[in-house]
Amino acid sequence: MHPAKAAQGLADVVVARGARLHEGTRVRSIEPRVVRTDHGTVRARHVVRATEAWTSQAPGSRREVVPVYSLVVATEPLPAHVLDEVGLAQGETFSEHRNVIVYGQRTADGRIVFGGRGAPYHWRSAIEPRFDEEPRVFAAIERYLHQMLPATAPYAITHRWGGPLGIARDWHAAVRHDPATGLASAGGYVGDGVTTTNLAGRTLADLLTGADTELTRLPWVGHRSPRWEPEPARWLGVNAGLQVARAADAVEQRTGRVTPLSRVLARLTGH
Template structure:
């Protein structure tokens, strides 16, 4: 029998209360709204020749440029970004740093069961390498390894969390859960300390940019790549103000339409939305019992993620995942009042102790989704161009691993990374329009029904799973 879940699309909080909470929220990312935001580098003007060109100034591109320059200091490396470094998903995300390369162990078992042990080890090595790199390059990204709490809001989720408890994941219920966080909607929590961290997303991107510049990477912002083609043993990339000829290219544009036509059906641009509260007092944090420095996510298929900032604001995001017809990516989609109202409603129901809290920022942005919920990799143009894409909202750490994969692929190296089936095989493509939009809406409805039905997949999700498609909100 279906029961009404703790969270749903119907708003239950008084509308006047929601309006008050959102009244002062500015329509931009809290992370990017920072006085320490660096000035943009000049755009390309004229023709440029280089050994390695990196296209894209998010985490994936920045890690690629940095690691390539570290490996070969004499190599000329150029990075171009169509807007400013970190302006898109890398400066708008929740700042959860997870070691998983497979979007969690369950999804990893589904797609890479025979490789899961190797992928887990590589993910742990990559996570540790990221932490070391922040120290080596003096990057103050507000990096905190405080752990992660997965919380159940429905009875079936409690059973699922119990099944996952073990040596490195401790189940908390009753008073034990209340000692970590107090909410009338939370039934249980599974706490994991290892291989989870929080970071300031924009400061991470800006710190990587500064590290690249210090090592001699040439960075050009406001320089969009408008075309790419083979150019007789090199790759020619066209920009509005000139062309770049590179002996190799790393393509790290992720959710934006790929410069390689073959990859345009491999990702789906999905919009995710976030609220940020005003700073909370010590008394307010005590009221909700959340005094630790760990991140939280609830265990539903349509889930929320929440964490505290360095100044004790609460970031509250997720639940709605919105695909716009035709795969359009537009600035006006960064704001969605109906989603902000729903998020505020869910927040106030989760923490009724904070009924007078106001939100200072409300924003959204596009992330890239693949049908197996993790990144895919490959080469084109005779191995002179490598690409990685499809991180599906779990790319803060995984983009660093993808950078290492692209560097290996461009070198033609046989490594533990390039031998992975994750690297050698692609996810299933996403149907093109006009089929794509109704298919996405069908799946979204099926996910919501599964949450209402004790987590049990209906016919639509069972059929999708049988074909090898993975889905999440």
């Protein structure tokens, strides 16, 4: 699927049903049944916060998630025989069980989109457009792609982009609603939000309307993750975890065996 087209299509549907969208409006605070913005105050029976990585920018919420960047590249359209050779003729998706995650899939027009982690965590959970581009990480992602699928090496990389993910301290997504205050939230998808947000939205709809369904009884409903450590422990811990992950991948690639470094990483990430 095409995530941007899915989001635009959803927006078109809700606007057609009477919803109003106010893009580019900075929210200063969220309170029970109240949202205060640069352009005025909004009052509502329910206030749903669904800000994912940007939750870390809100006052009082800096330690709820950390924004960790995932970067992506895309090849030029590949000949059918190359897609068949690498096993992607039918649009399969793929990944590799390394600690520094990589993932990919074929697009409708025959490209391979391939991405991964590896960008550093920025001090105090900073999010800036320039962080979407890390030449060193893009180079590593391209190198991993050509290692996994050597047949792609002769073809050009035509697109590079990225953005921050929202990661909870226990890597556990959550959907919450407090009927007493009208406050609700969903997030912590750790990069799996394209599909998980759809389930979260349907779950929130049932919670807000008071329905008792299979969705409202899912384990993530009401879950609360521990808060991330304050700085500088957060910066040191997240970036140390990244270095441990890289070291573990290097050892495991060389030896073909799981290294104790992977167990250290599991303790650092809490899962």
